[in-house]
Amino acid sequence: MKSVMLYDTTLRDGTQAEDISFLVSDKIRIAQKLDELGVHYIEGGWPGSNPKDIAFFQEIKNVRLSQAKIAAFGSTRRAKTTPEQDNNIQTLLQAAPDVVTIFGKTWDFHVHEALRISLEENLELIYDSLAYLKQNVGEVIYDAEHFFDGYKANPEYALKTLLTAQQAGVDCIVLCDTNGGTLPHELPEIIKAVQAQIQTPLGIHAHNDSECAVANSLMAVACGAVHVQGTLNGFGERCGNANLCSVIPALKLKMNCDGVSDEQLRSLRLVSRHVYELANLVPNKHQPYVGNSAFAHKGGVHVSAIQRHPETYEHIRPEQVGNATRVLVSDLSGRANILAKAEQFNINLDSKDPLTLEILEQIKELENQGYQFEGAEASFELLMRKALGNLRNFFSVIGFRVIDTKQKEGDKPLSEATVKIKVGGRIEHTAAEGEGPVNALDNALRKALEHFYPQLREMRLYDYKVRVLPAGKGTASVTRVLIESGDGLNRWGTVGVSDNIIDASYHALTDAFQYKLNKDMA
Known part of the structure; x- marks a missing residue:
């Protein structure tokens, strides 16, 4: 069984997604859930970029994690300075993480246009930064930013940047598809070329701009990568990162890779929902493995088949990832759907x-x-x-009336509802106001019914x-x-x-x- 290290960057790369912002307390809670899930590395943030990330690294020291290592993220030193003088490098060390991950430029286009330095100077930035960090931190990971685009543009120089990182003694070199434009069929030839010159363990960091982040991550593992970076639910900048909620079960259940235990895998859906909740986002019901619709069956033929053999329309048993088979009822339903729902509701049919x-x-x-x-x-x-x-019919509504009144322009309309209900032989006639007509009707029904059924409160x-x-x-x-x-x-x-x-x-x-x-x- 092949061993693959899982590296989660939800707390850093994931927070760069539109509409996502975590409090420090949220990040601590997510880190604990990731540790319980069995993730090996948790990237807590970029301590040199904002006070919130600095606070996370301070507070996480007071949290006992069972296995996960905390990683701090940053960049190579700036040009015309030394690692000892570079504020970003020093802030990484002050955060005192278990692991430091830094990125450097691999694509010659970026070296010329973003850094505006020579290709040789960029190699010096990479070597100096990594060698200095390796002297001061137990484990150093190098993210080769834009590696696949860089390799396609100038393979000789892209490989030279990796050789420089290897000479600096890093523990893992991660090949990054930063723009997310690489397709799965391109990876084997490129990774084979890297392996011909690089002996350092390789990792993959894929973005999802071409909807291939998960596929590229799995292909990289098939080609020899032993380290996979991604985020929970695929959160990330632009179109997101490789979704670990898909990567983790695929590695364990389909590629025979050792990562998380069976028990940890069964918590996958729960962890996914927990992160959605803290992000204040509605879970994606169509998300593979953990979404509500991932194992939902609507067509009558499908339902009839899965009742005999679930594998006819389910690629894994949903319980393995903490999910469950659902039978939907609609105009596409057959008798099998009705019988399955009756069984679910403990109805003898x-x-x-x-x-x-x-x-x-x-x-x-x-x-x-x-x-x-x-x-x-x-x-x-x-x-x-x-x-x-x-x-059992606990009540009947004899009638209701809802009135919306607007006194003058600029005023909010006033909503009032009146209901008359019958419970047993008694009639209750009540009225209530609300924020809009539906809320007023809801309030009036509650007011009438709670007199008879207090549990409705x-x-x-x-x-x-x-x-x-x-x-x-x-x-x-x-x-x-x-x-x-x-x-x-x-x-x-x-x-x-x-x-x-x-x-x-x-x-x-x-x-x-x-x-x-x-x-x-x-």
Whole structure:
């Protein structure tokens, strides 16, 4: 089994992505999760660039990590100075990391245009910086910036920069596809040329501008690289970096590489979601391995097949990465989908039961009207239980009214809702205001129901989505409302459809309350 070292740069390269900014406390928490996942190196940042990264290196010293080494990132010394006088180099040493990683120019175009020095002077920058760091730090990694573009433009000089780094005694030379434009088929020949002259262990650092970062990383390992750099969820500048959430399982499960344990791999989805949460970003549901849709099956033929043999439509067992098989219901569904969902909800349903076909036909009709149950499984479960006659109806709404009033130009509209509900033999008539008509209706329903069911006070509305369906009717179009609710322990989705947005919201809201009560009172 080949050993591959995993180097995570979420806390440095990942934070260069648009819309991503971590507090120091966030970075500490992510570092702990990465350590638990089994990552070997955690690049904490560039201590010479900002106070936040300096604070991270100070605080991480108080955190006990089980295996990960903390790396600090920087650049080679500036021209016309020495490493001893270079502020960037000295700041790296002051951060006192386990490992120092610095980058240098490999592409002659960059040497001439960015640094504006001679090619020979650039080699001196590389050697002086690395040799000095190697004297003062236990482990030094060299990132050969723009290596693949540099090699294509001037292979002799690009290799000369690597030989210079090797002569300085670095522990690993990382070949960087900094612009992300290299394609997988180009790597083998280039890496073979490098291996002919370089004995130092090689690594890969790929960007995703051509959607090839993961493929290039895996190809590099297949060609002999023993060190892979990337970020959680592929975060990074422009189009991002190689996504370690795809690289890690591919290395372990498909390439027989030793990196993380089976138990650590099972935490992959959890770590991925944790990082999304701290970044305040919605997880990518279509992300391979860890996304909600990664093992979701919608077509009836697919569902029927995976129930016999999951490998028919799943390239790995989702549990290996902490994910799970999901069966979706839609107008593409067959009986197998309905039976699989019934089993998930602990509903006893037989394939020969006429109710199965009845539920299937009802779903297809409702989706034809605009309903969607893929994100509203609570509404689907209520539908199934109602068809089977085992749904308890905890309340009924006799009627409601919502009024929006705007007194004068410049004022916010005032929203007020009035509802009349019936619980058992009692009728409750209440009114409430809100931030908009839907919020007012939600508040009025809660006010009425909480008198009978106090447990609804712990329920919260987490997400509210409105979709205008393409009916070509302009403002008279049909509207679909998807609501995500939760009570601290569980979350569930409900749906409502109507040509009136308030009515669609009402159906989704009442389904959410009914679902909560049915679960609690079961």
